[in-house]
Amino acid sequence: MTTIDLRADPVALTAALVDIESVSRDEERIATLVERALREQTVGFEILRHGNVVLARTHHGLPTRVIMAGHLDTVPIADNVPSRFVVDDAGLKMLYGCGSVDMKSGDAVFLHLAATVAEPVHDLTLIFYDCEEIASEFNGLGHIERELPEWLAGDLAILGEPSGGWIEAGCQGTLRVRLSTAGLRAHSARAWLGDNAIHRLAPILQRLAEYKAREVDIDGCVYREGLSAVRVSGGVAGNVVPDAAEVDVNFRFAPDRTVDQAVDHVRAVFDGLDLTFEVTDSAPGALPGLTAPAAKDLIASVHSHGAGGVRAKYGWTDVSRFAARGIPAVNFGPGDPNLAHKRDEHVPTAQITAVTAMLRSYLTGAV
Incomplete structure (x- = not known):
């Protein structure tokens, strides 16, 4: 694979990302493909490569900035690459593969929106980082936090962690x-x-x-x-x-x-x-910060689509890094977190489509 199509259906884009092996510490290829696609298929973004972290941001002078961040790495592959589609007994289409839940479907949603939302009502920052699944000393977002902290400025951060299409606010400490x-x-x-x-x-x-x-x-x-x-x-x-x-x-x-x-x-x-x-x-944990205006707008977008709503995040996630900087942060992405890291990891394709639609409404102000 020499390129990925950000304008493709985000379900197809998810499958393409799953098919790129990217176990922690081996993210160079996927980072290169993501960087190339952002440079060639998006307009108005400043793009920076820092190790195996790919960063992109707009500078439209809009009153608010929304950060969308997702990790590119997966746990070790367990005979679950390449991806495959399966229709279950209820007639629902599922995408199987390592990282389909955690969290290449979330990455695909963010990448697709970066390429297809022409007039966002927020300035956007995208961060695709490495080594989230291993010791925190290697975490690419942590490296950005220490070495390029200006890239973490914003009014709301959305982590593409699997949440089943719910907004999972904040996180618990550990x-x-x-x-x-x-x-x-x-x-x-x-x-x-x-x-x-x-x-x-x-x-x-x-x-x-x-x-x-x-x-x-x-x-x-x-x-x-x-x-x-x-x-x-x-x-x-x-x-x-x-x-x-x-x-x-x-x-x-x-x-x-x-x-x-x-x-x-x-x-x-x-x-x-x-x-x-x-x-x-x-x-440390992260307070939900749901009273912030940018967070309220996201909640309104989710509710307008008749989706799940809001609940607490029990596990620790990188939202904590943003909360420590005073930035409200939520986990929001397709997939059941209980299926993350499993051999039969899979995501309903309808959830990828739904999360894309909810975020598109939010980013365009069409709530």
Whole structure:
């Protein structure tokens, strides 16, 4: 493939993007094709390539600027490239393939609109970035945030994350802590001479089992928190009482908490236990920001098409990067997020068409 057609039906464009393998750290080819297509098939955009990030923006002097951002990478392919179309038992047409949900269908919608919306009522910024599916240190949007922050200025950011055609507002924060216990090693035949560090995990696990998750309503979006053990480690050999054990705990917290407040909360949950507490990873949440004028207009466009509406985003996404800069940000794209990364990942083609229509109405002011 030497080119992609941005003016093609966004369903066909999604299939074309899926057929370009772009596992994280291997996005050069897809970034080159996206850059070339934007340069050759759009009008009025300033276009910049930064590593494997492709950026484009208009300068029409309009009163508001909308950012549309999507990642180009996928998780490893699982015998699901090239793409294929299937009609299910209900007669619905599905597009199968790696990244069809997460998130090449969202990318296709943004690219198609960039090429076909001639007179937007907002100035537009498009960001197609790499390495979202792996460690945050490699995230291309993070690189832009640090090295070209002026490209992140705007009044509303729309991330093409799969949301089933709903507006999923903001996101929850995430925190991982490692709780370690210490004991005394001994031969298991003389266990009374030791102190089993794994057994010392029991009160930690008990508190997790009894934990009651908080629900928080922000701007009409209900966020439900969760505190979960996600990894347990311990043991030396089959005949040794272990002297060390640890459990990793993940806290998904509502965006009304800061990271420091989340840390304090988790410390309080395990207060009084004999353990070592270490924060291993954290990322703040993002408030929904649905009261901002640009966000209200998007909601009105979605409602005018009789679509799903608005709900909270439970997982963490890159909307957090925009919210930290005071920019309202939402997740909005085709596809069921529960199908992301699966071998049978697939998206209803009607959702791609519907999301395209809703965003076209929003960008042209035809609400």
